[in-house]
Amino acid sequence: MHAGDAQVIWLHRQAPPKPVAGQACNGCGVCCATEPCPVASVFLWQYRGSCRALIWAPDAGRYLCGMLTQPARYLRWLPQRGEAWFSRRLARWIAAETVCDSTVSAELQAEPASSQAENFPK
Template structure:
């Protein structure tokens, strides 16, 4: 393996990583390669891929579980706070906006 490279595992049907700056397509490369600020702050122990990375068989893409169902990953979070936490986390990590993963997928 080349120096500075890491191997990540993603679903075989995941879309290809878009170029940096293009619209997010749910490829999952970013969350499989390194933890986001939400993961670093709230999900312990840190692991790669992020344990909140969720594959959708129906949409053939990944979603952030901290955005779609945060109480599942934060057991201390009341279910009634899911919507508020979801909006906060989505904004914090700019989920589903533009690809900001400075990662080259081969």
């Protein structure tokens, strides 16, 4: 993307707001919804768009990385007994859940008027 270009990403309504870069990660999902991380690029061969391993965790009220929580779901070749070991390596590689390293500016936008109108009784 070029400077001044806007990208629209869709996140769960209850997702926490994006923290300022350098603050603690809160699972807002903005970074992974904006672009795939190195893990997604290497293991999922995904280079653009929202990461397909981004998972909404309703009980936690935050987003989680499916490659960290259930890597065998995405990597059929990975035996389940190797998941914990693999997850620890990936988490360390991308410094998962440490601090926010996304410099993306995220703004909450209202739903388009057409979808709001559909929610009103007639």
